[in-house]
Amino acid sequence: METLYAAPTVNPVLECALKDDLQALKMLFEDAPEPGKGRATDLLLKKDLMGRNVLFPACILGRCEIVKELIKYGANLNSRTSRGYSLLHCAAAWGQLDMLKTLIELDANVKACNFCNEKAYEIAVRYNKTECADFLAWAEAKLELKMYISFVQQSFTDLEKTQGKLNKEYKHQTMAACKSKNDWLEHTKNPTTHDFVEQKLQLEAIMQTILSKLNTTPDSGKSTSKS
Structure with missing residues (x-):
């Protein structure tokens, strides 16, 4: 050093x-x-x-x-x-x-x-420096959650721009999930590193389900051509 x-x-x-x-x-x-x-x-x-x-x-x-x-x-x-x-x-x-x-x-x-x-x-x-290591792990876990929320929001914005109007149900579920996590970040007192990790995992699970449905649903915003 x-x-x-x-x-x-x-x-x-x-x-x-x-x-x-x-x-x-x-x-x-x-x-x-x-x-x-x-x-x-x-x-x-x-x-x-x-x-x-x-x-x-x-x-x-x-x-x-x-x-x-x-x-x-x-x-x-x-x-x-x-x-x-x-x-x-x-x-x-x-x-x-x-x-x-x-x-x-x-x-x-x-x-x-x-x-x-x-x-x-x-x-x-x-x-x-154990206390420092613990704090830095906490700070990075918090940042990872914030970055993932931002990534999800931006991804759906980009999808809507490229694919047109998205299924309202999926869009609502996504925005609601992101809002819920942002509210959790803002109002939760003394969250732990584990709490941040769990919140990110929960959001990832929600998004995996929504994206899976979005990719297999005919009315997901993709246009179809007539033969």
């Missing part, structure tokens, strides 16, 4: 991250002549020889509020090192659970892989 080393030159943005000085960090960017311009922004985007910017030490040290502020000022949430390590990889390796939660809340890509095709979950397991 890549390790942190001292910067060869003074970087005020990095110093704020290392010292967890949020107010000083805000002042650096507020003093910029224009939003997104100035020395602070340049330093924010500057990378070392390994391709790491200031977000990486901030994540390793668990500076959650600093990271939120840096993202607000234009830092890339899905930054990668030259070997493909993401912010999630680094936070996982150092056991920074709160940082992982912050990054996921900010919509970091939990499925991002490094040069060995390892996700942050595998890194957490390798370094025996």
